[in-house]
Every structure is written in C-alpha cells, then in structure tokens.
C-alpha cells in the first residue's frame with residue numbers, strides 16, 4: 001500500500017483511510033498520460049499497438065511542431081478525465097479528426113475520429129508517461145508536406161489517398 005500511495009503521488013493522511021482502499025477494486029490503467037499542464041488526463045486500458053507520424057500542415061499547426069507523432073487506440077479503450085476542459089475543433093470536412101486542445105494549457109490532448117465501436121483516439125505520443133511502453137512509429141504520412149527529412153527507414157507516404165490507405169492498412173493489421 002505504501003508503494004501504491006507513492007506511485008500515485010497521493011498523501012494518505014489517515015491510516016484507517018489507507019486500510020479502506022481495496023487493491024482489488026483498483027483497476028489500473030496500463031498507460032497514463034495528460035496534456036502539458038496535467039488538467040486533462042488520459043488512461044489507456046490497452047497497450048497501444050499503432051503509431052504514426054503525420055507531416056500534414058493541419059497537424060503542424062495543431063501540434064505547434066514540424067510534425068505530429070500520434071499513438072492510435074480504439075476510443076473505448078481510453079478514459080479521458082476533465083473532458084469538459086477540452087475544446088474540440090474540426091479543421092476540415094469529413095473524414096476528419098475532432099482535435100482537442102486543453103482550455104488551460106492550450107496544448108493538444110487527444111483527437112477523435114469516427115463513432116460508436118469504430119471511434120478511434122489519436123493521442124500525441126509525448127502525452128504518455130511511460131514512453132517505453134509505446135510501439136515505435138510505423139510510418140510517415142503526408143510526407144510531401146514535411147518541413148524536415150525524417151532520419152529513419154520507415155515507410156513514407158505522400159498525398160491524401162496514399163496516406164489514408166496506409167492508415168487504414170495499419171489500423172486493420174494492428175488494432
């Protein structure tokens with residue numbers, strides 16, 4: 001219990017409160033993350049298996065970086081806390097992403113696409129704490145929009161159609 005309290009950063013003041021916490025009731029998230037300020041937290045119930053790097057201009061603007069490194073999981077496997085603190089915005093017509101910025105730090109938290117059982121969450125990979133649990137990126141998409149060359153041997157896809165097909169293939173094989 002001591003270790004558990006330390007890991008979660010909690011200060012448990014009353015011993016009787018400590019004893020009332022049952023470890024069996026605690027469902028750990030496999031991967032924890034948050035926006036930059038920590039207001040909006042993310043807990044993945046699965047270890048992600050899909051990750052990509054997008055160089056499109058919308059991602060560049062949204063991320064405030066030269067590219068977007070995102071990890072993809074089924075939305076139902078992701079628990080988002082303080083979702084009311086996230087401003088979701090769509091930047092282009094379908095099939096598009098609803099891109100969520102934290103209202104406090106104004107930094108990307110999560111992006112959603114699709115609906116129902118097909119809803120997916122795209123999470124900026126740097127939002128996760130345990131980086132070693134993330135898969136390596138599988139590919140680069142919209143590579144023709146890159147601001148800098150990628151120093152790796154990953155597959156690189158240019159243009160909308162090739163990039164969308166590549167995402168589809170990755171998701172079918174990985175999720």
Ligand SMILES: [Zn+2]
Pocket residue numbers: 035036037038039040102103104105106107
């Ligand atoms: Zn924030």
Ligand SMILES: [Zn+2]
Pocket residue numbers: 054055056057058059060068142
């Ligand atoms: Zn993009």
